[in-house]
Amino acid sequence: MRIRNNTMHNFWLVLLLVLLCVPGIAQDNLKGKNFQSITLESSLKPFKKKDKAYIRAVAHEMFTQWHSLLRHTDTVSMMLWTSDGSEILDYKGTMDQPLEWAKYMGNPNTAHEVGSGPESLSLHQRAYVYRDDAPDFTYGDLAFIVKVLKEEGRKVTGKPVKVGATFDPGPEFAKSPFKYEKHPEILGGNAMGHKTFVSSYSVLNGDSESYAGFPDGIPDQTPFGTFFGRQSQHFLDDLGFDYIWLSNGFGFGAEGWAATGAIFTGENFAQEKLVPSADKVVGFWKLFREECPDYPIQTRGTNLSVGADLARDAVDLRNIYKGGFNMLPPPNSPWAALDGDFGLELAGYMSRMAMLPDNRFPFRYYTHDPWWINSPWLDRYGREPHDIYLPLAVARIDEEGKIGVPTHLNFLTIDDTYGNMPTQVPDEVMPHILKARYDMPTAPGPLVWVYPFDEYHDWARDYTDRLPEIYYGDWFMRQAINSGLPMNTVISTTSLPGAIANNPGLFKSSILMTIAPEKNSKNEKTLMDFVKNGGQLIVFGPVDHSSKTFMDFLNLSNTNPLSGEMDLYSEVGLDIIKGELPQKIRHLSLFSGGGFRSLIKNPKDSFTQALASVKQGDEVRDMAWLRQDPDWNGGKVVYLRGTNSSSFTGGRLLTPDNPEEFLIVPAMLRQLLGTFGMQLKIEKENVGIKDPVLTINRSDNAFIFSGYNPNSTVKQSFKFEQGAPLILGLETILEDGFSNYTMPTSWHRECRVFIKQTSGMVSFKELHSGQKGISKRYIVSGLQNGSLRIYPSDAVRAEELNVYLNSRYPWNTGEIPFTEVKNGNERYFEIKDISGIVVFSW
Numbered sequence: 001m002r003i004r005n006n007t008m009h010n011f012w013l014v015l016l017l018v019l020l021c022v023p024g025i026a027q028d029n030l031k032g033k034n035f036q037s038i039t040l041e042s043s044l045k046p047f048k049k050k051d052k053a054y055i056r057a058v059a060h061e062m063f064t065q066w067h068s069l070l071r072h073t074d075t076v077s078m079m080l081w082t083s084d085g086s087e088i089l090d091y092k093g094t095m096d097q098p099l100e101w102a103k104y105m106g107n108p109n110t111a112h113e114v115g116s117g118p119e120s121l122s123l124h125q126r127a128y129v130y131r132d133d134a135p136d137f138t139y140g141d142l143a144f145i146v147k148v149l150k151e152e153g154r155k156v157t158g159k160p161v162k163v164g165a166t167f168d169p170g171p172e173f174a175k176s177p178f179k180y181e182k183h184p185e186i187l188g189g190n191a192m193g194h195k196t197f198v199s200s201y202s203v204l205n206g207d208s209e210s211y212a213g214f215p216d217g218i219p220d221q222t223p224f225g226t227f228f229g230r231q232s233q234h235f236l237d238d239l240g241f242d243y244i245w246l247s248n249g250f251g252f253g254a255e256g257w258a259a260t261g262a263i264f265t266g267e268n269f270a271q272e273k274l275v276p277s278a279d280k281v282v283g284f285w286k287l288f289r290e291e292c293p294d295y296p297i298q299t300r301g302t303n304l305s306v307g308a309d310l311a312r313d314a315v316d317l318r319n320i321y322k323g324g325f326n327m328l329p330p331p332n333s334p335w336a337a338l339d340g341d342f343g344l345e346l347a348g349y350m351s352r353m354a355m356l357p358d359n360r361f362p363f364r365y366y367t368h369d370p371w372w373i374n375s376p377w378l379d380r381y382g383r384e385p386h387d388i389y390l391p392l393a394v395a396r397i398d399e400e401g402k403i404g405v406p407t408h409l410n411f412l413t414i415d416d417t418y419g420n421m422p423t424q425v426p427d428e429v430m431p432h433i434l435k436a437r438y439d440m441p442t443a444p445g446p447l448v449w450v451y452p453f454d455e456y457h458d459w460a461r462d463y464t465d466r467l468p469e470i471y472y473g474d475w476f477m478r479q480a481i482n483s484g485l486p487m488n489t490v491i492s493t494t495s496l497p498g499a500i501a502n503n504p505g506l507f508k509s510s511i512l513m514t515i516a517p518e519k520n521s522k523n524e525k526t527l528m529d530f531v532k533n534g535g536q537l538i539v540f541g542p543v544d545h546s547s548k549t550f551m552d553f554l555n556l557s558n559t560n561p562l563s564g565e566m567d568l569y570s571e572v573g574l575d576i577i578k579g580e581l582p583q584k585i586r587h588l589s590l591f592s593g594g595g596f597r598s599l600i601k602n603p604k605d606s607f608t609q610a611l612a613s614v615k616q617g618d619e620v621r622d623m624a625w626l627r628q629d630p631d632w633n634g635g636k637v638v639y640l641r642g643t644n645s646s647s648f649t650g651g652r653l654l655t656p657d658n659p660e661e662f663l664i665v666p667a668m669l670r671q672l673l674g675t676f677g678m679q680l681k682i683e684k685e686n687v688g689i690k691d692p693v694l695t696i697n698r699s700d701n702a703f704i705f706s707g708y709n710p711n712s713t714v715k716q717s718f719k720f721e722q723g724a725p726l727i728l729g730l731e732t733i734l735e736d737g738f739s740n741y742t743m744p745t746s747w748h749r750e751c752r753v754f755i756k757q758t759s760g761m762v763s764f765k766e767l768h769s770g771q772k773g774i775s776k777r778y779i780v781s782g783l784q785n786g787s788l789r790i791y792p793s794d795a796v797r798a799e800e801l802n803v804y805l806n807s808r809y810p811w812n813t814g815e816i817p818f819t820e821v822k823n824g825n826e827r828y829f830e831i832k833d834i835s836g837i838v839v840f841s842w
Contacts, residue, residue: 039077045419063156085167093212095140109171162242169198201280229291253313261313266648277314301330306351311471331364343482350490354451362408384746386708393695395441399498450514472593483667508824534633561595677721723754726764757786
């Protein structure tokens, strides 16, 4: 890190800030897409000396490095990873109290003292101090740092600056005698060993030591929420903090990281524990707010999803959201950086935003880790921005039909394990963040997950047998996304009726995807009416509690349940995979919402097309089918019973089945899209190679493709109802009407043109304007009696579009006619049967 501290530099910086505030000189091209808040997270490690001038210079540099991004926010925040949260628990109310802070690399709360033990020990077994001359801080020093951050942040950005405190329930960041010596009775979670995480609903034993909120000691059987809330109030007040962040699942159950919890053991669901455990979780928030009523709360949440959290650990997110606790909902999990499990990240992220306390929700990005000697942008991600573009393609839709995108942006963290702040990281990360924001969703994507947020919470309390079904749905979607399903738009079942009533054409170009609705519910009627009015719907999972009306709508009946291994017979599947593929599935009832019971009720129904079935001995069950009644105005519904294709084998998450032994059933969701004219095909060397992850969001009438390819040899092929998408800036060789691409590890590209043409090499590139009044110009070459659909910006009128055939600069000859088409919210211009080169502009 280089700290600049000279008069001339400060003069020019102040001048720049003044100019940025002058209208017409500095323009904010995000045009209403600004974030409400951008938060820079940091440990105290960059403050390597206690000298006040040095502290001020470091604070100044923190904001300077990120200034080109911070101009795109209303408020700037700095969130301090001071310690592990024990600084709040230990606080006695005096500024001269020594501060135990996160000056370590590794875990300092192990059996091995810091810096001791054999070299063979890992950082999870023993910690080191990050530098030999690490300063000793007091609470007074921390208060000074908080004050300086606000002052220097305001100088650099010209915006209000808030500073947040943090609490982590685990052992990772600093030594904590409070947790692991004085009060081990508060430990419950097993994320980093047996009983290593503080349980939010634990109860403290008596303690005669004086604390800021308890000067006469802690009374025996004091709820942890009461103690922590009162201590937080004093700590935040006295040191000048503006809000508090609760980390690593704290406040959201007993176990924030694992597929098991207080309710699900991996072998069964303890239904009888759900209501009392859920009430304890919500009870923590109430106790905390009784003692610390006003400071805003931000949260990390768990690494999982709403349904999985509810069924495994009694996390009643609905009541937490509705509690009036003045909290920001949890962001996306950072675990995709560690394990590449984007299905888990995206499914969890969408499930949490389906319903919100208000319209705010954050996106968090993992740039550095100040504790474990890794900097994800530089090493775990390898400087590939897939964990920027994929989650930032996600959008929610509210009951008014309005699109919601992240309002808050966090960076964990701006410093590394050694307290350095290499400018390379913000310099490389910021352009991708801004590009994703420029391309943010402005309309529903091709697929929309209708998420049963309220149903899951109702079913968990009102039924005795539905926890497996609740658990199943989100894990199924996790694997479907990991298998290439481009799911990145979500709306709750509660919001869907209002959104369609407000805007009947909102989902005209989208496929809705959901579980079977509650019997005789408003959502059931909405879904059936949607299909009967020409809509497209996929229903997956068990239909054990559905109404007769809905089952007849699907042409479905249930029979006795099957479980275990079954042979698969399928009419779907475009993928080209070398080698012998498995032709059987494994259906485990515990992980798949019950046994396999589904049958086509009337096989002779001429409107029903069987797509897949399974067989076990002499027993046959129908896996998937399409139903399309002529009276439905072109509407279609596909039913897929599905199975989880994963199980709990120990560790933290569910383990997918071996793809060399069993077919991964959630991958069928992507392949079933072909029944709606949306074909996404992959070609790979063997079945063990992971599938690409894909998102497709709509932005300003364009299709924005973003991808993560765990293996860059995999070939991806696309053919939609509107034609083969042409990816801007690339060439493709068309095969059977598919456009074909072999993409790098991470990619993000715009598509504004679809082509209907059987073969040939086609290119889609952007050209310079070269003409007054023209803002965009594109060229498509390689046309052989092809047809194009062009999707211009939303604001472009038909008279502003210019299309030229086989023309050259200055493009004043060869103009050809086109047809404008409007279909619901879909709008494009069509040109048919042309050959050669087309240039179009507006």
